[in-house]
Amino acid sequence: MTTLKEIMSVQQFSDLILLNDEGDLEREVEMVDITETPDIKDFTAQQSFIVTTGMNYQHDQSGLIDLIRELNDIQVAGIGIKLSRFLKKLDNEVIEFANKLKFPIIGIPECWNLGSITHHISSYILDEETEKLYFALDIQQELNTMLMRGLSLEMMIERMSRLLRVPVMLLNPFYQIKSMSHHFHEHPDHVQKNLSYFQRCLNSKQISPNNRASFQEEHIIFEVPAFKYFPYYLMISNVNTLSYPFSLLTIEQAVNTLSLAIYKNSKIKEAEQQDVSKFFESLMSEHPDNLISIKQHPEFLKKHHIQPSNYYQVIICAIDKEQDVENNIYLNERYQMTFEWLTHKLIDIDPTISIYTSPGNHRFTILLQTRHQYYLDYCKYLNKEYQKIFNNSLSFGIGNEVSEFSQLPLSYFEANEAFDNKYENSEIGFIELYKSKSVEELLQLIPANKLKPFLTYTLGPLAYPKTTKEKELKHTLKIYLANHCDLTKTSEDIFIHRNTVKYRIKKCEEILGQSVETSEASLDIRLALYASEKITF
Numbered sequence: 001m002t003t004l005k006e007i008m009s010v011q012q013f014s015d016l017i018l019l020n021d022e023g024d025l026e027r028e029v030e031m032v033d034i035t036e037t038p039d040i041k042d043f044t045a046q047q048s049f050i051v052t053t054g055m056n057y058q059h060d061q062s063g064l065i066d067l068i069r070e071l072n073d074i075q076v077a078g079i080g081i082k083l084s085r086f087l088k089k090l091d092n093e094v095i096e097f098a099n100k101l102k103f104p105i106i107g108i109p110e111c112w113n114l115g116s117i118t119h120h121i122s123s124y125i126l127d128e129e130t131e132k133l134y135f136a137l138d139i140q141q142e143l144n145t146m147l148m149r150g151l152s153l154e155m156m157i158e159r160m161s162r163l164l165r166v167p168v169m170l171l172n173p174f175y176q177i178k179s180m181s182h183h184f185h186e187h188p189d190h191v192q193k194n195l196s197y198f199q200r201c202l203n204s205k206q207i208s209p210n211n212r213a214s215f216q217e218e219h220i221i222f223e224v225p226a227f228k229y230f231p232y233y234l235m236i237s238n239v240n241t242l243s244y245p246f247s248l249l250t251i252e253q254a255v256n257t258l259s260l261a262i263y264k265n266s267k268i269k270e271a272e273q274q275d276v277s278k279f280f281e282s283l284m285s286e287h288p289d290n291l292i293s294i295k296q297h298p299e300f301l302k303k304h305h306i307q308p309s310n311y312y313q314v315i316i317c318a319i320d321k322e323q324d325v326e327n328n329i330y331l332n333e334r335y336q337m338t339f340e341w342l343t344h345k346l347i348d349i350d351p352t353i354s355i356y357t358s359p360g361n362h363r364f365t366i367l368l369q370t371r372h373q374y375y376l377d378y379c380k381y382l383n384k385e386y387q388k389i390f391n392n393s394l395s396f397g398i399g400n401e402v403s404e405f406s407q408l409p410l411s412y413f414e415a416n417e418a419f420d421n422k423y424e425n426s427e428i429g430f431i432e433l434y435k436s437k438s439v440e441e442l443l444q445l446i447p448a449n450k451l452k453p454f455l456t457y458t459l460g461p462l463a464y465p466k467t468t469k470e471k472e473l474k475h476t477l478k479i480y481l482a483n484h485c486d487l488t489k490t491s492e493d494i495f496i497h498r499n500t501v502k503y504r505i506k507k508c509e510e511i512l513g514q515s516v517e518t519s520e521a522s523l524d525i526r527l528a529l530y531a532s533e534k535i536t537f
Contacts, residue, residue, distance in 0.1 A: 002029050002125045004049070004078055004104055010124065013117075015109050016080070020095045023104030027077040029125060032118045038063060041070040049106075049121065051080040051114050054087040061091045068094070068103050078104035082114060133249065139163055140253035147261050154179045156261060160254055167237040169194055170258070173230035174341055174389050175202065183237075190237075194219065198235055222255050226262035229330050230337045234258065270336060277356040279304050280365065284413075288406040295405050305354035307369055312408050315366040315379070316397040316415040317342070319390075320428035334390065335362055341389065342366070345382060363419075365412070371401070379431045393429040395422065400434055443531050451531060458528035460511055476504040477516065478529050485517050 005025035008016050018025065030047040038056050050071065057063045071079060081087060090105065098105050108117060139160070146156050153170065161168040161181030167190070169180040175198070177191070184191050197219050220239050224232035234255060283291070283304075294301065298308060319338055339357055342364060346353045350372065356365040368375060379396045386394050397419025399411035414434035422430045443451065455463045465471045476494060480501065483489040487505075491498045505516065514521050 003027060004029060004106070007121060007124065008106075012120065012124070015111070017107040017109075019081075019090060019105040019107045020098045020103075022099040022102055023078065023106075024102040025104055027104065029077045029121075031125070032121045034114050034118055038067060040067075041074060044071070044074060044076060046075045047077050049077045049080060051082070051108065051118060053082045053085060053114065055085075058086040061087075061094050064090070064094045065097045068098055068101065068105075072101045072103045078106055080106040080108045080117070082108040082110070082112070084110040136250040136253045139250055140257055143254060143257040143261075147257055147264070153258070153261055153265065156258065157181055164236070164250075166239070166241060167194075169235040169237070170224070171198065171233040171235065172340075173227070173232060173337055174344070175199070175233075176344070178232065194235060194237060198233070220251070222251055224255050224258050224262065226259045226266065227333050227337070229333050232258070232262055266336070273339070273357060274359070276304050277358065277365075280306075280356045280367075281358065284409045286409065288409075291406040291408070305356075306367070306405075307352060308405075309352075309369045310403050311369065311371045311401060312403075312405065312411060313368040313372075313375070313401040314399040314408070314411040314415040315368065315375070316363055316399075316419040317366055317379075317382075317394055318361075318363040318419065318423075320393045320395055322392060331362075335359070338386075338390065339364060341386070342382070345385065346378075349378060365415075368401075376431060383429060383431075395419065395428060396431045397422070398431070398433045439527075439530065443527075443535055451535065455528050455532050458512075458524050459532060460513075462508065462511060463528065463532050473504055473508050473511070474529070476501060477508045477525070480505055481516065481522060481526050481529070485522075 003026050007013055007029065008018070008025065028047050029049045031045060032049045032051060033044060034051050035044070036052055036055055040050070044050065054064065057067075068079065081090070083089065095105070108114075142163070143156055143160065146159065157168050157170050157179040158181050161183065167181050167183035169184065170178045172178045175195075177195075180191070184194075198221060201221055218239060219235055219237050221236075222234045224234050226232055234251070236251065283294070286294070295308075301307070319334065335357075339355065343355050346355060346366065350368075350370055352369045354367040354369065356367070357363075358365060372378065375398070379394075379398075383394045383396075386392065397415045397417070399414035399416075399418065402408060402411050418432040418434040422432045459474075461470055462474045462477070465474050476490070476496075479493050480487075480490045483493065487498050487501050491501045494501075509516055512521075512525070516522060516525055
């Protein structure tokens with residue numbers, strides 16, 4: 001929009017004079033209107049510039065105070081008064097009142113008649129707005145062409161900067177620099193100044209201006225809504241040097257094109273990542289022999305972010321669930337943004353770290369390919385930083401390290417197992433290392449329809465003894481095997497005679513139909529005895 005300041009800076013209107021020093025010339029003017037009627041409040045549009053001879057106030061200028069108050073209330077741009085025939089000079093009371101409101105009063109010299117100046121200012125506004133529109137469309141067209149040609153965001157930001165002749169910076173949703181114009185490379189100290197200003201605006205929620213008043217600052221920041229819930233930010237500096245035919249529309253058109261470019265690039269990267277992640281997921285289900293065969297193609301593995309190493313370790317990461325959050329657009333955007341954020345953070349730690357997505361269960365697989373002593377600290381750091389950006393927490397399941405590529409699926413299985421152990425208990429913000437299962441836990445994993453027949457086949461009636469004699473036999477057999485078939489030690493442990501132990505073991509062998517002292521039978525019997533006491537069906 002055109003401001004009073006711009007109008008008065010044109011040579012054609014250079015004889016217009018600001019009569020009150022504190023009048024705000026940055027007020028926007030959309031149209032010019034003539035009036036000689038005091039009661040115009042209900043018949044005047046906002047951002048109009050009113051011109052008058054002031055004939056109604058020739059003998060009493062106090063009415064001008066009421067008029068100025070009413071015009072200011074409806075956001076009129078200002079008033080132009082022809083100081084000649086009716087009013088020669090404004091009273092100090094009128095000037096002081098206008099200054100309090102910062103309402104501009106413009107003096108129109110005698111050489112102008114009101115009809116003529118109305119026509120010329122209106123024509124100027126129309127011509128200027130048309131020129132600004134063409135300028136905005138030209139910039140948009142040039143950026144659109146770059147977008148269609150597949151040129152990078154960096155090139156688009158640089159071109160936009162050169163067209164506007166001011167520094168331009170693009171920040172991602174994590175408030176990090178995505179791209180910046182040549183000015184910042186030439187003056188590195190300006191980078192931190194800009195970021196500090198951006199952070200202040202972010203904290204005070206002064207992002208995304210939509211009026212000309214915003215251009216009074218040295219910098220201006222716009223949201224770039226490539227994503228609905230995680231926008232990028234365009235920051236333009238040295239705003240005070242921008243001149244005609246620049247306008248707010250210029251930035252808005254550029255923002256639209258940048259949004260499309262960012263969204264397009266994101267979708268391309270997402271598709272590429274899905275292919276890589278699908279390959280990795282299939283790799284984790286491969287037989288070790290197949291993995292050894294795949295290992296013979298290092299270039300193929302490199303394409304999928306896997307390198308030769310004697311150290312691999314898998315970490316499973318996921319965003320903790322939030323109650324009452326069911327917005328699929330938000331969840332999908334957050335998942336993709338989290339992947340980009342994790343990639344950026346972890347590659348800063350070690351470029352050999354690879355990250356894969358698992359959209360099916362909304363998890364991320366982090367693959368360490370170099371030994372890291374402080375990987376637990378990395379997980380804590382990621383959780384802390386994630387909270388700042390996304391206002392939520394992450395959880396981690398960590399597998400054991402392996403030294404062979406063919407063992408990689410084992411670390412992957414362990415990481416998922418560790419994660420599931422905590423996740424199934426509805427815990428959040430955890431960092432869980434895989435722990436090897438006890439015999440009891442392993443036996444619990446065997447389906448009942450397979451474990452129970454093993455017990456009854458191996459122990460017969462001793463699996464679940466009913467009589468006192470059967471219970472004595474089972475107890476004696478258990479202690480006997482625990483003492484490595486030592487009759488004397490067994491008799492001492494259960495306080496019976498040695499010959500009684502010998503007799504009972506012989507009865508057990510008759511019931512089981514085999515010797516209990518062979519290594520194979522002993523293992524089966526000991527497992528069956530353990531399971532019959534520990535496992536419930």
